[in-house]
Amino acid sequence: MHIFDSVQKTKREFIPLQEGKVTLYVCGPTVYDDAHLGHAKSALVFDLLTRVLEANAYDVTYARNITDIDDKIIKKAIEQKKDIKEITDFYTEAFHKEMELIGVKRPSIEPKATQSLQAMYELIQQLIDKGHAYKTPEGDVYFDTASDSEYLSLSHRVQNEDERQERVASSASKHNPADFALWKSVHDDSITFDSPFGAGRPGWHLECSAMIEKHLAYKDKPYAIDIHGGGADLLFPHHENEAAQTRCATNHALANYWMHNGFVNIDGEKMSKSLGNSFFLKDALKEYDGEVLRFYLLSTHYRSNFNFNTQDLMHAKKRLDKLYRLKKRLFGLAQNEEETAFTKELLSALNDDMNISSALALIDEMISHANETLDTAGKHKLLKRETMANLAYIQKVLGFGVKNPYEYFQFGVDETTKESLNTLIEQRNAAKKEKNFELSDKLRDEILAYGVNLMDTPQGTFWEKV
């Protein structure tokens, strides 16, 4: 298996720190608002990575954190006069629910910042003891970037003089403008946590380093974990700072491989609240089947930027429809999980830095070939058996085709409409039997007016939501 390491900027063969095992950490959401499509993309990418690693027989420990301490959460809590837990619980639950709808499996571990404070205190103390952090007169604790000779080695950034000067003025107590907060002291009445460094809140970057040390890290390896992932925007400063904290506080570097997924734009524009075109996952899920969203968001390479638009989404749906039609065609046949030439090729495509385009091309070819063979007369026992194995594999590794095919094609259609459609179909079939094609075509138009497609098959007449 090869993955692109965004720090070394090259595809590297994946070799785990411990044979047969993989430790993966991905930066999860800050639970102060609903998840948007970007959160979905990131979760999907690393869900796929986990599935591919597992298909390679690795025992994967996947941790994705929940950031439940954050200034934005606290701000919202104060505004709405609620306890922060009320807010974080609400959005955490919503996040879980929405992830389930797009087929994202729960990570092995989901550490929360509120449950990792002790680990954060320990990390800060280690950094102070080793001379990599300092307290300011105001009571803040900062990481001393000048004390880390490898700082900026992750993002390959160079310190900019203009930028440096600008920021000195705004934070006089920092030794260096690039220094970042490990602990922010808070003196007013707002929400704070008591620490050995006084009342305040932890710095965002610290949470991840602490959680990794606490939940995942090898103690005797040159790296704490195998793979660290997240959105492309996190490389700097978030991951840079995480890496600095871990390497300075402990005896190991943070991660052996770094993976960053590309951004999601909406109709060519950056998603952001200031632009007002923010697209929440929950809104998309009202319109589209979660699996269609999964398929669409995963349909281009994870490192590319993704331009979300409904036209492309509908095209992606048509592609997924074909998989489901084949599934429908073989509905009821015995399941099996045999290895086939197809499953080997598919895994091989995914092992190449998750080349999803190649994988989808293989799937389309497999579908066409199966349909072609099934179109000819014969029992095709072997082909059916193999195709069932192929479909099962796609389901397991890619999470596509997991639903009942009949239900898939009925997304968003209410029971009353279903009954009406079935009645019309019965009437049309009766008319067809009498060769009253004028009537049957009229009935078909009525059926199509419901926004569905109609198809006559050897197994009967079926409708599909367009």
Next chain:
RNA sequence: GGUGCCAUCGCCAAGUGGUAAGGCCGCAGCCUGCAAAGCUGCUAUCCCCAGUUCAAAUCUGGGUGGCACCUCCA
């Protein structure tokens, strides 16, 4: 301003030195009472210029055009 990424058929999108995958759309045909679905066939020389090479979409240089990060951010 600094750093970095990208530019392949109408649209989406693989391919990183050996002569252009796949999907959507379109056209023709098979199937069908007619359709739909399914199947078959057809449709690009890879932003521009120069260079390296027996050979380049793929490497180098220049240009043009997009984009990202540098601030909370998946």
